[in-house]
Amino acid sequence: MKSYLLLLYRLITYNVKVIFANKFVYFVVAAFLFFGFIITITIFEDPDFNEAVIYGFLVFPGLLLIFYPMAYGIQNDDDSKMLETIFGIPNYRYKVWLVRFVLTLGVASAILLVLGIIANITLYRFNILPMLGQVIFPIAFLSSLAFMLSTKIKNGNGTAIVIVIVAFIFFVFAEPLEYSPYNVFLNPFSEPRDMSEFIWLTIIFKNRIYLMVGSALSLLYGMYNLQFREKFV
Template sequence: MERQFDIKNRLYILIKMIRYNLRIIFANRFIWFLIAALAFFLFFAIQTVYNGGSMSEDVVYYLLIFPGILLIFYPSVFGIQNDDDSRMLEILFGIPNYRYKVWLVRLIMIYTLVFVIIVLFSALASVLLYKINVLEMSYQLLYPIIFLGSMAFMFSTIIKNGNGTAVAMVLIGVALLILREDLMQGTQWDVFLNPFEIPNNLNEVIWLGIIRKNRIFMGIATLVFVLYGLYNLQKREKFV
């Protein structure tokens, strides 16, 4: 009986913790990013159809990638600042090692929620635009989205200001797009690589190898960003 009560109590505390952290992470402004992401997707989808553009999986991928980046942008860029504004940061630093667990759990929650929303967007695209494998599309979109989200989290622990981090990430995004056009497009270093867009005159086996190396590169980079961001949270004097 006591064990059953203990399990229920732990579950209740876990649910309360998740709800509380979600309120801090997404605050009141995330809904505007969600609306903007949906509006962006619908606007460009309608534009593509209206202009008579041909629909395919690679087009749907491009239509979904920017809304996905918008979804990850706010919680990863402004998360540390939201903690500071709510005085939560001082509490976290007062509990040894607890801040790592809190932010690791938060990142998992952020990525999970964004993945669910991307699945819904992909399902909407599959119904309205072009029949796609919804889970495969969502899985492929996760790589660049989580890559950029983890990078934003890392920079937020360095800059420690949401607006400053936002400016830095916008500049980095523009630089990545410029480099993509000039040097990296279609290579394993292309952050925005579209796995559904096979270049002309390229062997399919070679293309699959490039995709695999690209995903490994982004997976390792994401892990480095997260670990470095968590490492920065050790430096209490720079935050409090």
């Protein structure tokens, strides 16, 4: 058991280094600085903290954490001359990128858990795990969407530009679709006053189902694109 745990630890640490291109510390620091920055701005603008505000605090650092791994993953493998090796072993590419996808979400969740604990102690008391569970939905969706785009574009800078544009479009439509199940950034803790609780819970449920289905389809399509080896190497 000890040897298996040691092997698992080495596997995780190695893949985290690959995912974040040996810049993991910088991403963690950036997430904490961004978290502190948006908190500082909010304090000056509106000091009335609640669960809806905390949700927004956690979503954007989470997006920052998954942005680089998802956009530059394939290009980093190409630059390090690992792409040929990954595609050279049958079905190995699926295992590699699926593990990296899960690890990216796992690392982001762990860091968001720490940020949530800090916010819970210093800003506002809330249930951390339910909050974290809700935050993961849009992050997982945009992660899988970014992965799919990276398999089509196959260039980190190009993928990053497209992701920023797509995320900006989602953000622009977030206000008009504030209480719509089609809003990617739907805040489940911002319940409208003129809507019954049952209808609001139905909207949240539909939104989370749509995000889960969208995440699964994007991930599957990205894996499908990995079948065409000649387009990558």
